[in-house]
Amino acid sequence: MLRLENAEVRYQTGVALQQINLSLHKGEKLAFIGRSGSGKSTLLRLIYEHLPNNTALVPQDEGLVANLSVFHNVYMGRLSQHPAWYNLLNLLQPFPKRVSEIEAILQRLQLSEKCFVPVAQLSGGQRQRTAIARSLYQGGELLLADEPVSAVDERQARQIFNELSQHFTTMVVALHDTALALEYCDRIIGLDAGRIVLDSRSDSVTEAELAALYVDQPHSQANR
Amino acid sequence: MTGLSFKHSLRWKISWLFVLSALLCLLIADIGIRSFDPWSELGRLLNGLLQPSLSGLDDIGMAVLQTLAFALLGVGLGSACGFLVALIFHWRWIRVLCALLRAVHELFWALIFLQIFGLHPLTGLLALAIPYTATFAKVYAEILEEGDHQAFDALSRQTGWLSAFFYARLPDLWQHFKTYTAYRMECGLRSSAVLGFIGLPTLGYSLSTAFMEGHYNQVWALLILFYVLIATLKYWLRPSLLPVYLIAAPFVISNDQTITFDNVSRFFTQDIIPSPLLKGELWAGLWQWFSELFLTQALPGIINTLVLSQIALVATGILSLLLFPVISKQFYGRLGCGIGHVFLVVLRSTPEYILAFILLLLWGPSMLPAIVALALHNAGIIGHLVGRFSNGLSLRQDAATGMDRYNYEIVPRVYGQFLAFLFYRWEVIIRETAILGILGIATLGFYIDSAIQEIRFDRAMVLIVITALLNIVVDSLSRYIRSRLQLNGAIEIT
Numbered sequence: 001m002l003r004l005e006n007a008e009v010r011y012q013t014g015v016a017l018q019q020i021n022l023s024l025h026k027g028e029k030l031a032f033i034g035r036s037g038s039g040k041s042t043l044l045r046l047i048y049e050h051l052p053n054n055t056a057l058v059p060q061d062e063g064l065v066a067n068l069s070v071f072h073n074v075y076m077g078r079l080s081q082h083p084a085w086y087n088l089l090n091l092l093q094p095f096p097k098r099v100s101e102i103e104a105i106l107q108r109l110q111l112s113e114k115c116f117v118p119v120a121q122l123s124g125g126q127r128q129r130t131a132i133a134r135s136l137y138q139g140g141e142l143l144l145a146d147e148p149v150s151a152v153d154e155r156q157a158r159q160i161f162n163e164l165s166q167h168f169t170t171m172v173v174a175l176h177d178t179a180l181a182l183e184y185c186d187r188i189i190g191l192d193a194g195r196i197v198l199d200s201r202s203d204s205v206t207e208a209e210l211a212a213l214y215v216d217q218p219h220s221q222a223n224r
Numbered sequence: 225m226t227g228l229s230f231k232h233s234l235r236w237k238i239s240w241l242f243v244l245s246a247l248l249c250l251l252i253a254d255i256g257i258r259s260f261d262p263w264s265e266l267g268r269l270l271n272g273l274l275q276p277s278l279s280g281l282d283d284i285g286m287a288v289l290q291t292l293a294f295a296l297l298g299v300g301l302g303s304a305c306g307f308l309v310a311l312i313f314h315w316r317w318i319r320v321l322c323a324l325l326r327a328v329h330e331l332f333w334a335l336i337f338l339q340i341f342g343l344h345p346l347t348g349l350l351a352l353a354i355p356y357t358a359t360f361a362k363v364y365a366e367i368l369e370e371g372d373h374q375a376f377d378a379l380s381r382q383t384g385w386l387s388a389f390f391y392a393r394l395p396d397l398w399q400h401f402k403t404y405t406a407y408r409m410e411c412g413l414r415s416s417a418v419l420g421f422i423g424l425p426t427l428g429y430s431l432s433t434a435f436m437e438g439h440y441n442q443v444w445a446l447l448i449l450f451y452v453l454i455a456t457l458k459y460w461l462r463p464s465l466l467p468v469y470l471i472a473a474p475f476v477i478s479n480d481q482t483i484t485f486d487n488v489s490r491f492f493t494q495d496i497i498p499s500p501l502l503k504g505e506l507w508a509g510l511w512q513w514f515s516e517l518f519l520t521q522a523l524p525g526i527i528n529t530l531v532l533s534q535i536a537l538v539a540t541g542i543l544s545l546l547l548f549p550v551i552s553k554q555f556y557g558r559l560g561c562g563i564g565h566v567f568l569v570v571l572r573s574t575p576e577y578i579l580a581f582i583l584l585l586l587w588g589p590s591m592l593p594a595i596v597a598l599a600l601h602n603a604g605i606i607g608h609l610v611g612r613f614s615n616g617l618s619l620r621q622d623a624a625t626g627m628d629r630y631n632y633e634i635v636p637r638v639y640g641q642f643l644a645f646l647f648y649r650w651e652v653i654i655r656e657t658a659i660l661g662i663l664g665i666a667t668l669g670f671y672i673d674s675a676i677q678e679i680r681f682d683r684a685m686v687l688i689v690i691t692a693l694l695n696i697v698v699d700s701l702s703r704y705i706r707s708r709l710q711l712n713g714a715i716e717i718t
Contacts, residue, residue: 063620
């Protein structure tokens with residue numbers, strides 16, 4: 001699907017990613033692990049730039065329009081499948097067919113009673129689930145998600161991951177929660193200071209390897 | 225609140241209420257094109273753009289200098305007095321007084337002072353300084369109120385008020401004062417130029433002369449000169465040069481007119497006293513005088529002002545929504561936005577009075593020229609503000625493009641700000657609508673101007689006060705709607 005060789009990302013303030021060698025195959029479920037600032041989000045963005053077609057995105061800041069309802073935000077996942085006039089009409093008065101499609105998805109995320117509530121009135125966890133619902137509605141073969149369950153409880157997080165892994169054959173997810181990563185992903189990529197420091201199957205990765213990612217190492221400060 | 229069925233937001237309903245009311249107003253508004261051959265006149269006007277020329281214009285340098293000098297002194301005086309008034313702005317009667325002074329347009333002030341001082345420079349100076357003082361007082365007071373009080377509160381109680389202010393308040397607020405004052409300087413230049421239309425020796429005077437005589441190449445040269453003045457404002461308006469300007473400006477505007485005490489005292493003791501009172505008829509006569517004035521002039525004037533401004537307000541809103549993408553980087557690249565910027569700067573730098581003046585000459589007298597002029601100028605301003613706001617949004621990496629981006633991503637995000645800007649602008653549009661009456665459209669300004677022509681200043685004063693009250697009513701209505709819709713955090717853009 002994708003092969004990155006010695007990839008590098010620079011911002012004006014410095015280097016965000018360097019010496020990235022990564023391959024992604026169809027059907028794989030990858031988890032990016034690492035402290036904040038280690039380059040997980042940047043690497044997700046880089047992958048999206050290489051594979052913008054047929055990819056659903058759950059950004060860390062959710063990318064929702066606060067003044068629009070949950071329904072419209074979820075519908076935005078399929079804007080490109082309809083002509084602009086149709087989308088405009090649906091904005092003014094939702095089509096019943098689209099409403100029933102989207103309600104089915106919201107139901108599975110326990111969000112259906114919020115269907116026509118503006119996103120501005122939702123809690124953090126509800127907003128996150130709205131972004132997830134949008135990616136489910138959009139579909140596609142690849143999901144790129146950045147901390148998609150950071151604001152929901154553990155039980156809900158597992159439900160969400162079940163839904164996501166049923167829908168998407170290939171997934172790349174940035175996660176803080178190593179337990180969830182081991183449970184739902186088959187490959188763990190550890191990042192530190194903009195470099196890949198761990199790339200291993202989740203059934204062979206050790207506790208020590210994971211713990212090392214979160215230990216404060218002096219060199220990582222200098223590199224940032 | 226239930227989320228099970230789709231309901232439109234309050235903003236949506238209010239927006240439609242305004243659109244429908246504007247459509248109703250269109251039914252009763254007079255919007256025909258009256259002139260014999262409007263399009264060939266427009267052709268001649270555009271033809272003048274191809275070869276703008278300043279030849280044949282005498283003393284154009286002097287007109288530019290006068291425009292600058294009046295603007296500098298008027299805004300300078302206004303900001304100094306405004307600052308002092310801002311310190312006592314929490315007094316209720318000061319707030320009411322400022323609202324009244326602000327509600328009278330600078331052209332009306334100029335018409336009043338023309339009667340008292342003739343063409344003495346004081347006329348132009350006060351006409352600018354008085355309404356600007358009232359506006360500065362309000363905005364400076366808001367800046368003072370919203371600023372950070374922590375450092376001020378932490379000072380020792382024995383600290384003198386003056387040192388406390390200069391150490392703990394001013395450093396943080398200085399930038400806000402500076403930005404707003406510089407913005408008002410741009411408005412001051414426009415106002416100063418427009419004062420020329422009623423006889424002061426600024427650019428408006430040369431412009432109206434060139435227009436009346438059909439010298440369209442001169443018209444364009446003057447307009448371009450004016451745009452350049454405004455566009456280069458930040459290069460020549462430097463704090464270090466201000467003292468030089470302020471010392472030179474009084475010499476530029478001085479002329480050999482003198483103020484006669486007789487004129488001044490006659491104005492206050494005779495001109496503005498209602499005529500029945502002068503004749504000795506008491507309350508009955510006064511009441512009859514007032515009710516006749518109200519029914520035959522004020523009432524039709526108010527209705528026309530409201531009808532015209534309602535259409536202009538909604539047209540401004542629609543045009544702003546269509547125009548803001550031209551400077552938004554969410555839609556266009558660097559080059560596209562650059563071109564869009566120039567376009568919007570030209571729109572908002574052209575005073576609505578000048579635009580209406582041009583369109584009236586082309587299309588003949590009706591409400592249409594005024595509506596188009598108000599919509600173009602104000603949409604230039606609001607489009608600029610909304611576009612700039614949209615540039616601060618960060619969209620998802622996979623956000624839609626084209627129409628979908630406009631409808632789903634951008635407009636829902638900017639709509640609250642847009643409405644806030646538009647409702648702030650409402651009061652300005654009403655004030656300008658009244659003033660455009662001077663050009664012959666039957667709004668309140670028309671009756672005021674006619675009364676002055678007929679040397680009936682008592683009537684003119686009553687009509688000016690009514691205009692001011694109308695403004696205050698609309699302003700409080702706008703404030704009520706803004707608070708109902710929870711539109712806050714808008715930048716002051718009067």
